[in-house]
Amino acid sequence: MNLREQLLNSPKPPHQFHDADSIEWLSLNRPEFLPKIYKLKQSFVEIVERKKPWERCNNDWFTNKLIRDGIHGFRHVCRVAIYSISLALQARPEISEQEIEALIFAALLHDCRRVNDNADFRHGVRAKEWLGKNNHILPKKLQPLYKAIHFAIAVHNDQYDQIIRKVNYQKFKFFVDILKTADALDRYRFPREDWWLKNEFVVLIPNQQNMAFAYDLVLGCERLFLQTKDNQGSVERAWKKLNQDNYANR
Template identity: 30%
Template sequence: MISLTPRPGGEPSLRELAGSGRRPDHQAMDRPTLDWIARHRPAGAGVRVTMPHRPLLLVPNASWFARKETAASIHGVRHGARVAVLVQLLAAGHGLPPDRALALAAAAACHDCRRLNDRDDPGHGQRAADWLTEYIADVEAVFGTAATTEAITAVALHDVPHDTFTGNQARGYRQHQVAVDLLKAADALDRYRLPLARWWPDLNRLRLQLPAWAPVLAHDLVVGSEQAHLDGATDTQALEHALRAVMPE
């Protein structure tokens, strides 16, 4: 068990709280936790990624989240934006055309927007899908692309294990299998932000084969954006900084 050592502010880090089973409902990154994450960069290939163009940075509005605490948490704005980037990077290798990939990325940016806390919160995927359906015009106005039925289905199923799909969910998965599995994979890759290694990505559980560069790039996106934010950058500035670092122009 991880011993509790108070931070300079007097409170234990998120990593220490997680190790002692005391995670709060709303969890924010802190420097000791991020320092530990940075020291445990996954082994693998370098992060050189070739794309026809850089992925678009799609940063969800904090006002889209069910609770302001969640927007600022480890399932909040920066997580959604990183997953949207990862969806675009992975899509080209799995036959998803650029227009469908961008629609999926727009939905991915909002996939956790209806979370009520940073624990399991079952059903938050369907709640986010319902929200996307209702506010599709608002999302399109900000991102310049609308979430399609395919993308909304992926959001609805992203938090549901394949082996627990209901009949309706299984039918939706069969219709939109690639999009669902892409979002699940991108979401899993951003688990490097979590404070214990046992919660980090298990690529053997994914139904897509990922390129060798994916874990390293995902880890570096987490560390770069979270470090910049802790240093005072806005969400958008932090994400732009991290994206430039992993994919120099």
Template identity: 30%
Template sequence: MTSRTPDHSTASLRELAENRSLPAHQVMDQDTLAWIAGNRPEASAAPPTLPHPPLMLVPDVTWFAEPRLVDSIHGIRHNARVSLLAGLLAQEYGLDRDHTAALCAAAAVHDCRRHDDRDDLGHGQQAAAWFTRSQHDVTTRLGRELPPDLVAQAASAIGLHDVPYADFTPQQNLAYRRAPHLIDLLKAADCLDRYRLPLTRWWPDTSHLRIVIPAWLHPVAFDLVLRSEQARLSGASNHRALIHASQILNPRQ
């Protein structure tokens, strides 16, 4: 396998973040990943035995609005990890099969229409509109069709994932009341994958959420980042890196 070299030439994401000079397009590098590994959160609970493997939908490269983001910190691996974490949260909160599929589909595309790795205001709404137009492609990859009402709920979750609850408009509050579980769980899954970011103050802050994340999920989310990012830096494809990372949930896989 061929190692991949991020296009940061001299400075790591960690250094760039400390200097407040992060570029528009940000790719994981070995120095930043080593720093992340050295700041492991304490594991306060062991993962439970899962009744069945969680869903993980890996987005296609063609779903991204900006090709440079495919391999970035908001790219394929981030979206797929959020899909997996959403599947775990769906089991924790007892979602049925169809709602779980809708949640995982929303998670897999929530950042696909970004144009950069900064704030990119409105990218959630752009992704929601794209999902509504392209949901057949997404559900085909998922291997499960969604009823129209769940397509609409998934689109609402995508469109609101980047909007703080306190900033919801009356119309957004109405959309929230129609799909609270999908919106809450997508926000939580997205939050859990923040261990990939190069400053600890950007790591998961559950005070911004409306659900409780089980303690065992934090170290799982952390290890999913470490294993998938290290595998990719070592030359694995995105898909193989994600499969490798997901084996922490089923070591015999």
């Protein structure tokens, strides 16, 4: 049974991995409203090239190899980090270097304490608690933003009707909204169109360019990983291919 068939049936497997059939389904079901040609902002490209999220993600952060290599693992969190940069520049063009760094680490760590690829309630809280004991992971220059990173990670898998009632939401709203939308953009990795991003579930609405880029990055990453089983290389090569295509289309 391929991943699409597994996700259409119950119970769903605790650990989920792409396969050739499911990736082929994704390639054939790209939403028609997504632009096929789009331009990546130069500022976005420069930041991703400089920060290289795929080099900053650590295999040891994940609870086990099944999570690391699965649908919520290394490739997913790196893509979420990349989307976070784009969304942040869209929402706050004057964003600081520290804020960019904080968003990258929130993305890279948000699913690190998952124990399965299903709902896994409270995995955000577990990740926040784990990070609290491992703050050495974060650069010291981010210390003023530790609380923002922790809060965004803790609530990222909660619904907004719960999040808005939390005391610190307004204080850390920017970080929460970026992480929530970036995480939702990567739902294109699921070979079920009814699970893809829906605007009613996020506060920060991505533009169609961000959505098209996310779809293409997912497809490129997952194809490469199926061939190579190289998490870091799959993300890096998929990013560079999209960047080259974007440059050629200018």
